Amino acid sequence: MAGVTTHAGNVVLEIQGAGKRFGERQALDGLDLSLHPSEVFALLGPNGAGKTTTVNLILGFLKADAGTVRVCGVDAGADPVGARRHVAYIPEQVALYPGLSGVENLRYFTTLAGLNLSKGTARTLLAEAGLAETAYERPADSYSKGMRQKVGIAVALASRARLLLLDEPTSGLDPSAAADFSTTVRAAAERGTAILMATHDLYRVREMAGRVGVLSRGRIVEEIDPRTLDHVGLERLYIERLAGSAA
Ligand SMILES: Nc1ncnc2c1ncn2[C@@H]1O[C@H](COP(=O)(O)OP(=O)(O)OP(=O)(O)O)[C@@H](O)[C@H]1O
Ligand SMILES: [Mg+2]
Structure with missing residues (x-):
């Protein structure tokens, strides 16, 4: 996992072992994720993988049943208002x-x-x-x-x-608007904002994100540097990692 140890002490988002169950459904199951200033992280996963649940834990709208979620050191479960002070959420x-x-x-x-x-x-x-x-x-x-x-x-x-949350930022945008919006997101990151985006958009993550986590069954099953893969490789990884997934 690139960058995790080099920025120690400067963590914007730290999720450790987060679990969340809705009835019989284990929506998140041991999710770990750390984000530092200027990082753009894409949470890539199919419908029901747990993307929105993750966003809701960070915003303190839901409480984790297990693990911790911290924003700039503030526990989002114990002090949701304090945690939200550091977060901007851009809904779909x-x-x-x-x-x-x-x-x-x-x-x-x-x-x-x-x-x-x-x-x-x-x-x-x-x-x-x-x-x-x-x-x-x-x-x-x-x-x-x-x-x-x-x-x-x-x-x-x-x-x-300090943290910007984006839910499906490119769905419904035409290719030129999506490319233009990618530039905006990268510019915000260059100013130091950490960015977490939930997306299905395999084809945009390469230009928007520096880190990509494939979310399946409520945990990140693989993290990659998208620059090491072309679109075909990214698509293959996504399909392979999700094959047989109940999500
Ligand atoms: N309030 C809730 N009550 C019951 N089940 C829920 C609730 N919220 C989410 N779930 C379930 O938890 C799982 C994860 O849902 P979540 O909305 O986080 O997925 P997602 O990755 O955002 O999917 P999508 O791509 O469709 O937006 C799903 O199985 C969903 O049905
Ligand atoms: Mg969702």
């Missing part, structure tokens, strides 16, 4: 106020986090998130999914979240 569909512009939405959502952004700062953050300048003052109901996600990234940048 970012909800914005349709009648407000991108600048107004960003200023509104950051007010909720106790910030008071000037219009100029809001525009700078939207630029850093990769939103086209022509969109800044347009009502958000004219925005595509990719544009809405960029406003979400700008909110995360404003709040200086």
Whole structure:
């Protein structure tokens, strides 16, 4: 597992032996994952593998039955509010106020986090998130999914979240929007944000993620450096690792 020992003491996310059961279903079963500043980790797995459950444990919306989840040293089970202070979550569909512009939405959502952004700062953050300048003052109901996600990234940048959680960030984006969004994600990582994304998108993980974990039956069964594999190799690994999986 690349990088785990070299950044000791600077861990943004540390999941150790996390387990979560729903009735008969063991959704997570001994999940281990550590993330450091500037790392982009893709949690790759089929429907039901436990991706959203992992995200919900990090956000403290669910409590693990076993193991621990820590964000910047804060136990998400014991102190979910404290842990969430370090996290920004970008859901699959970012909800914005349709009648407000991108600048107004960003200023509104950051007010909720106790910030008071000037219009100029809001525009700078939207630029850093990769939103086209022509969109800044347009009502958000004219925005595509990719544009809405960029406003979400700008909110995360404003709040200086140490960890950014993305759920299926590229599903429903056309190839050029997905490539463009990859650039935004990498730029956020270069500023020091650690990024965890849940995805099925084998073809984007190579350009977005520095680390890929294949999630099956509630644990990471293999971690790879995606640069060592081409798309065909990645697809083969994914299928082989998941063959016979009940997930
Ligand atoms: N609230 C719940 N109650 C009962 N079972 C649940 C609940 N949440 C998740 N599960 C079960 O836990 C397992 C993991 O679900 P999870 O939503 O984490 O998967 P996922 O990897 O996010 O899948 P998808 O790709 O479909 O979003 C599944 O079998 C699911 O049915
Ligand atoms: Mg899910």
